Amino acid sequence: MTEATASELDGDALSFRRRTVIVDGPDPIDKHVGGQLRLRRAQLGMTQAELGARLGLSFQALQKYETGENRISASRLFQLARLLDVPMSYFFEGLDDAGRVECDIAAAELSRKEASMVLGAYYSIRDPRVRAACLMIMARLSGSSPDEPVAAESA
């Protein structure tokens, strides 16, 4: 398991490895919540130092919240929601039920669609030699070895 987010807690408990910011980077959900905080703060024209002062925190602590490096506690999130005049749900907007960012899902959908278009176009080429040539061009453009796909094609 390379990535284990908070949203994957319902997976196999035995294989779950505790995520650390140093090794794995910030949790994507914490990062998203931090981004929402940053956006709302900027919309209100409040600096990190000013918001931090109202919370009794340093601007560096606010920075860590915003990057997702430090997780925001529930009580702090409640305070932030009140100070920034947004409902608690604001911080989670744009996340789906699995905790993924919605535009990432859209991007994944888009790449699936793109892949299906490429495959459709590829198999509409009737001449296998032309198909093999196309594959070779694509392999060269992508920087992968041209031998492998051609061999696969001829096999």
Next chain:
Amino acid sequence: MAAGAERTRASISPPVACVAKGGCSYLRALSTIEHLAGFDSTARSYAAAAARCQEEGCWAAARREEPSAQEVQIAAPVSLKTVATTHSREVSASAFGALEPIPFSRARDVIYDGQGNYVEKRALKFDSLPGEGDALAYLYRYWCGLHAETDCRLTNVDTVHLERAGIIGNLHIVDASSSDPGEFCYELLGYAIPVRYSGKPGAYPVTIYAESIVQDYNMARLTAAPQLHRVRSRLAGIGYHYTRLILPFFDSGGRVDRLVVAIRQERGDGLKIETGN
């Protein structure tokens, strides 16, 4: 929950028609800065706001209706114990006027290329930045605070300070991670700066100018120290006169990987300043 979402939309929806100086360019610049700083979701929000700016209004414009930093006195960045306060000195705003000499730190450098182009450049002392009411001075003090109290990475930048300085459209961000200065490239070009060139600094069509800017950028990278210059030039028949602040930002290993270049365009061609010295 639905009511809550509705409330959110109402509270953050753009309230006025886009009248921000620079309009969408302003939000797009913010989006690029946020992206480079590693805040992709925030960057996407700014980009989306920029796309809808004309139809739905621009929230940045609403903020602009309040007195901007340029209009009111620019205070030092709040609660950053800036080392800048030791650097800052009360200098009258007229120090950058046309009639008073500028305290240059060294004799001016002038380079000609025999084709009518020239670049005249002088390094300025940071003391010469006005104490208040100046975008470059504000930005410099903010950088000093960041440098003193953080790793001084682009991620540490709070864009609200850039907005308060009124410098967003006059900022370039340069990728200076390469050890070859010829490979430095612009990641953000200030939309309010009247130079329409988007290639690498080292490939600028006028060679003497390209060499000059690359040398200055590389100096900031190698010394990891800010640079302040007054530049007066004539390039392809067009005169330019500006003050330029170059601020280094660091990667996780403590090396300079990005330069934030802030420009303040100066009035006139600077000739009176020249005779003042």
